[in-house]
Amino acid sequence: MTLYDAADILSAWESGDRSALSKKERRVLEAAEAVLDQCITPEMSGYEKELALYGWLTGTVAYDPAHYSVIGVSRDAYEPCGPLLKGRGVCLGFAETFRLLMNMAGVECITVTGAALRNREHHAWNMVKLNGEWYCADPTWDMSHGVDQNGEPLYRYFNVTSDWMADTDHQWDYDSTPEATAEDGGSPFNSIIAVRGM
Helix, strand or coil: CCCCCCHHHHHHHHHCCCCCCCHHHHHHHHHHHHHHHHHCCCCCCHHHHHHHHHHHHHHHCEECHHHHCCCCCCHHHHCCHHHHHHCEECHHHHHHHHHHHHHHCCCCEEEEEEEECCCCEEEEEEEEEECCEEEEECCCCCCCCEECCCCCEECCCEEECHHHHHHCCEEECHHHCCCCCCCCCCCHHHHHHHHCCC
């Protein structure tokens, strides 16, 4: 899987100069800015930004069913263009959109590519760095999250360890990826409560 090069978009975001962006990149940047305006406030911690953006992505963007058709999906589904402009994407599109939004929000985030479903399909997810510790997050696999008695989302793949990801059918190049070892003190099924306040 080829990662999306968001360097020009991030540079335009930081400098305010959009003159070097293509029309499509400008549209992606404008859509990302709208998401940040909707979800992020200046006083938020890195964790709160992550939670808000993860909630927006898993609650707003749909998995593109064309992925399973004979024709397949357009390249946009693998890039932030699909989720941000069309409201749908595949795993790489989810991961790259989350990475772009998090980096724009000032929180370090990377995309991890590997495999899933017993190594039969390519898959992509994210790692986020909070307070010097890495956490794994898989927005694609958290699209169908449940809710607790207060209506709060219960994510299974939000801020979990590398061991949890490996135990839940994720495979990747372990040697070239940071390891998420931080213990959140709670079940991965309810990891939001365990790391609240970071």
